[in-house]
Amino acid sequence: MLYTPKYIRNNDLDKKICNCTECKKYRILYCHTNMVENKQAEKREIESDVIATCSKCKRMYRFGLKYTSINKKDTYEVGKVNEIKENYNDVRENIEKNYNSFDSEYTVKSENFLTKVIKEEKDDNSVVSEYVFMEK
Ligand SMILES: [Zn+2]
Structure with a gap:
């Protein structure tokens, strides 16, 4: 399953991205992701290049984000x-422009996002x- 969150919450992150006092979450505008999922180990590792906007002050940021989920325990590291x-x-x-520059294996339309799968390799x-x- 593709992981496409609409928001990233400050409380989940290991450091704040926006320094405005009321910042609680960031709305994702764009995200380029590499994901490795291992079903048996219930492990998922995601590295992303994110463009997001603070939902309070509307400042925009580009940052790296590493998300790891092991046995339902989630950690988020901001680069x-x-x-x-x-x-x-x-x-x-x-x-x-960036989005359109990628070739896709297939695309997905969801309520909030257009998603393009660039590469996918699956086994059991x-x-x-x-x-x-x-x-x-
Ligand atoms: Zn802010």
Whole structure:
């Protein structure tokens, strides 16, 4: 199953991304993900390049995120964070350009996102996949 959260919550993260006082969560605008899932071990490792906006102050950030879930225990590690200074429309345009630049094995439309699976390898026990998703 593809992991495409609409929000990332500050409380889950090992460090804050936005420093505004009221920041609680980030809305994901774009995410490029590499995922390794091992069903038997109930283990999932996800490394993502994320563009998200603080739901309070609307500042936008690009950051790396490593998400690990082992036996339903989740950890989120934030990598390098860059604030994006361009305006929303320019960012949105760049996101679409990026998204469109990938070749896909197949695409998925959900309520919130367009998702493009770039690569997917499955066997009985594991799934390795690379995918991008962007807010509709
Ligand atoms: Zn903020």
